[in-house]
Amino acid sequence: MALKIFIGFVLGVVAGLICRALNFQWFVELSSILGDLFLRALRMIVIPLIFSSLALSVSQLGDISRLSRLGGWTIAYYLITNAVAVTIGLALVNIVQPGFGTMLSEGKPPDLPPLQLKTLLLNIVPANPIEALAKGEMLALIFLALLTGATLLTAREVGEPIHQLLRSLLQLTMIVIHWLLAIAPFGVFGLAVRLAAEFGLAVFLPLAKYALTVIVGLTIHGLLVLPIFAWLFGRVYPFNYLRHFAPALLTAFSTSSSSATLPVTLECAEQAGIRSEVRNFVLPLGATVNMDGTALYEAVAACFVAQAYGIHLSLAEQLLIFVTANLAAIGAAGIPAGGLVTMPFVFQAVGLPVKGMALILPIDRFLDMFRTTVNVLGDIVGCAVVQRVFAKRGFNE
Numbered sequence: 001m002a003l004k005i006f007i008g009f010v011l012g013v014v015a016g017l018i019c020r021a022l023n024f025q026w027f028v029e030l031s032s033i034l035g036d037l038f039l040r041a042l043r044m045i046v047i048p049l050i051f052s053s054l055a056l057s058v059s060q061l062g063d064i065s066r067l068s069r070l071g072g073w074t075i076a077y078y079l080i081t082n083a084v085a086v087t088i089g090l091a092l093v094n095i096v097q098p099g100f101g102t103m104l105s106e107g108k109p110p111d112l113p114p115l116q117l118k119t120l121l122l123n124i125v126p127a128n129p130i131e132a133l134a135k136g137e138m139l140a141l142i143f144l145a146l147l148t149g150a151t152l153l154t155a156r157e158v159g160e161p162i163h164q165l166l167r168s169l170l171q172l173t174m175i176v177i178h179w180l181l182a183i184a185p186f187g188v189f190g191l192a193v194r195l196a197a198e199f200g201l202a203v204f205l206p207l208a209k210y211a212l213t214v215i216v217g218l219t220i221h222g223l224l225v226l227p228i229f230a231w232l233f234g235r236v237y238p239f240n241y242l243r244h245f246a247p248a249l250l251t252a253f254s255t256s257s258s259s260a261t262l263p264v265t266l267e268c269a270e271q272a273g274i275r276s277e278v279r280n281f282v283l284p285l286g287a288t289v290n291m292d293g294t295a296l297y298e299a300v301a302a303c304f305v306a307q308a309y310g311i312h313l314s315l316a317e318q319l320l321i322f323v324t325a326n327l328a329a330i331g332a333a334g335i336p337a338g339g340l341v342t343m344p345f346v347f348q349a350v351g352l353p354v355k356g357m358a359l360i361l362p363i364d365r366f367l368d369m370f371r372t373t374v375n376v377l378g379d380i381v382g383c384a385v386v387q388r389v390f391a392k393r394g395f396n397e
């Protein structure tokens, strides 16, 4: 499966570059439709998938104290790896200094509403659950799913019909996911054609140093830090373990969406032998709140823009970027450019001009592919770590 998806991607890139050179716009349009259909189908099942898998995972835990432990370990893992990612980003951007001396022409600043921490927190508890679900508000969805799971855990008998319903909903969703995986190579082909035709190569040149800083940071985190975590705390041989997840990583790379990739990640986790209560908890939660790649990216982007403007950031200001980049990553939705929406929050915290975001826009979508892959990788390693911690503490009965 992974090989087929990979071939779809490579063929898509080649076809996209050819279309760009020969101006075959019609082929790009057709491929875009194919890619978008695939993306929409993935996103279509994300809400029932997250809701049923999270609620069921919690309801299977046996008692509330296990929920708080599973939740505690999972959140601790998310926070630690996020913090490491931001530290790598900050260290690199200070060493390489990609922004200084960069003569960049500013484009049109993005039209983004500023992220308010208060609104973010308030939206976790939806006053109108149906409205929140219809709008696809992921944090509210997670809250509702955890709440449902917790009530099922406490009122077993009364909740049994709902429990059954959720179980069959999850099973049916997994069937759709099997079907989607079968057509994934075509969907990925369509997405790749559009990406290659849209970008070409010229857009990268003025921003090459910045793009490289981000990519090197993500590579260090993804290929060094996370595998070490997997080996040290998850007790799995990293590359052996990650082999099972190749389809998920390729889907993340080509869709730039952690949420859209979730169905594939769950399927791979089952193949990799991750227990259902662990994978159904760590992955849906992680797809929304655990974004190592985004955290690293937001920190580098803020420092880069400051450097390009000639603004010197003190240690205290960089510390503020460290904190806000972590929060912005937690608040970012697992969709393409989800991180861009929360970035003004980081900029405003240290008084950087939000219009400076225009500098990094041309290649945001390109870098999104890399950071999303690292986001998903973080969730995947989280499964191994949490499963191991659980087993070690005698929770594996």
Ligand code: ASP
Binding pocket: 256, 257, 258, 259, 291, 293, 294, 332, 333, 334, 335, 336, 337, 338, 339, 340, 368, 371, 372, 375
């Ligand atoms: N696209 C990323 C994701 O889905 C979020 C981001 O834009 O950083 O994980």
